[in-house]
Amino acid sequence: MANKKSxxxxxxxxxxxxxxxxxxxxxxxxxxxxxxxxxxxxxxxxPAASATALVDESKIWSQEYWAMKxxxxxxxxxxxxxxxxxxxxxxxxxxxxxxxxISSRASYDLKFPGHGExxxxxxxxxxGYDVWTLDHEGxxxxxxxxxxxxxxxxxxxxKAAGDLIAKETGLPRYHxxxxxxxxxxxxxxxxxxxxxxxxxxxxxTTYTGEGSPTLATRxxxxxxxxxxxxxxxxxxxxxxxFTRDKEGTSEPGIGAAIAAMEMxxxxxxxxxxxxxxxxxxxxxxxxxxxxxxxxxxxxxxxNSTEIDLINMYRKFPNNxxxxxxxxxxxxxxxxxxxxxxxxHMVKAFLELPSRLDALKPx
Numbered sequence: 001m002a003n004k005k006s007x008x009x010x011x012x013x014x015x016x017x018x019x020x021x022x023x024x025x026x027x028x029x030x031x032x033x034x035x036x037x038x039x040x041x042x043x044x045x046x047p048a049a050s051a052t053a054l055v056d057e058s059k060i061w062s063q064e065y066w067a068m069k070x071x072x073x074x075x076x077x078x079x080x081x082x083x084x085x086x087x088x089x090x091x092x093x094x095x096x097x098x099x100x101x102i103s104s105r106a107s108y109d110l111k112f113p114g115h116g117e118x119x120x121x122x123x124x125x126x127x128g129y130d131v132w133t134l135d136h137e138g139x140x141x142x143x144x145x146x147x148x149x150x151x152x153x154x155x156x157x158x159k160a161a162g163d164l165i166a167k168e169t170g171l172p173r174y175h176x177x178x179x180x181x182x183x184x185x186x187x188x189x190x191x192x193x194x195x196x197x198x199x200x201x202x203x204x205t206t207y208t209g210e211g212s213p214t215l216a217t218r219x220x221x222x223x224x225x226x227x228x229x230x231x232x233x234x235x236x237x238x239x240x241x242f243t244r245d246k247e248g249t250s251e252p253g254i255g256a257a258i259a260a261m262e263m264x265x266x267x268x269x270x271x272x273x274x275x276x277x278x279x280x281x282x283x284x285x286x287x288x289x290x291x292x293x294x295x296x297x298x299x300x301x302x303n304s305t306e307i308d309l310i311n312m313y314r315k316f317p318n319n320x321x322x323x324x325x326x327x328x329x330x331x332x333x334x335x336x337x338x339x340x341x342x343x344h345m346v347k348a349f350l351e352l353p354s355r356l357d358a359l360k361p362x
Contacts, residue, residue: 052116052340055126065168067134069160075141076161077105078168079121080130090170091130092198092350096120097158099180099204099332100273101233101241103140104133106261107179108334115251120177120334123343129350130169134161136185138230138270148229150272151283154185155192162189162196172196175350179203179334180303181273187284194290201346203296203333206304207312209281214244214302214331218278225275233269235259245330246300251337258335286312292320294349296342298329322349 061083065076080091098107108131110118117123121131135142136157138149147153166172175198178186183205190197209215224231239255276283293316297309306325313323324345329336336342 054117055119055122057122060122060125065164067160067164069137069157072137072143072145074137074143074157074161075104075135076132076164077109077121077134078130078132079109079125081125081128084130084169091128093165093169093171093174094124094129094131094350095158095162095165095174095176096131096133097154097176097178097182097186098133098136098139099178099182100277101237101269102258102262103135103265105140106258107182108133110257110261110335112251112254112257115253115257118257118335118339120339120343124347127347132161132165132174134158136270140265144266146229147270148225148272148275149270151181151184151188151276153272154181155188158185158189159193159196162193166196173198175199175201177201177203177346178205179332180205181277184273184276184283187286187289190291191285191288197291199292199294199350200289201294201296201349203342204298204301204303204331205284205295205309205312206277207282207284207286207308209277209304210308211305212303212308215278218274222275222278225271225278228271230268231271231274232267234267235263238262241332242330242335245298245302249298249300249328249330249337250332250335254335282312284312286315287317289316290318292318292349292352294321294346295323296333296345297323297325298331298333298336299325299327300330303331320352320355 059081060079061081062077062079065078067074067076096104096108098104108119109121112118121133124131134157136149136154137147138144165174173196176186178201183202186200187202190200206212206215235255238259242250242255295309295313297304297306310323313321326333326336326338326341328338333339333342
């Protein structure tokens, strides 16, 4: 699979007996370097300001597609710099997978005027990726059915979408990023279709769910999730995503910006992922996920505990794996004030240079 090279990364550490995982250190500024710059009268650039600056969308090409899963029409959205041309070398492909309550475009192509770049699609397209996302069955622009669109259904959505993505891009393998239940979908897909998967990012995922205050509260509604294929999802519910764990981790007004994109598509969503996350965990078997993995968890995420995720991390058989805590963030990392840290770490992980040793797996 086509991939870009970069020495820029940050160092990630795990506590306790979990080993430290490091990328290149070229992008790090140490205190001594900053002090030397100040003494020399050199103005230090602001990586955060640069990372949240709006992407020039005039250079971004976008296209809508449809994939079929039986009789279900799945809506796909694609962004990259410039339209693809015959004979052109393919760009590295990144597929973004949404969670339980918000469909794909409001998740990954959000417009929040006056607050910098919130579109992960724009950011990674600008960085040279061919970026795709999709609405799962029963969400957004995709076919609404009687299905509760559980995690297993979502993995089949990814299979149908993946066939189309491979055909359109010419690449049989692609990188994948999933947030919350989207990460569970990605993990299950990686188990059933490992030949399609390049590098995987689990953002705000859950393993067994043990110790999660969010899932304990959600489990009180289990009878409803079992009896109904859809649940209400209003503006108040969207706002609660940003207040239930730690206020101040997202910018005020983010919920209203999401609702402006999402509510015209409906005020209810499927129950399947909520049912799975409260009654059927674990969904993913890390021992069967063979791809390189980056795990990201917000410092205040109530959907998981660090020990639960580290137990999952230990079981991934591929030692090309990172575990990183995003400071000052709660559950949703792509909507966080510190989203630029998430984007930076994902980019560093996807662009990690190839190993040079003779001990690497064949």
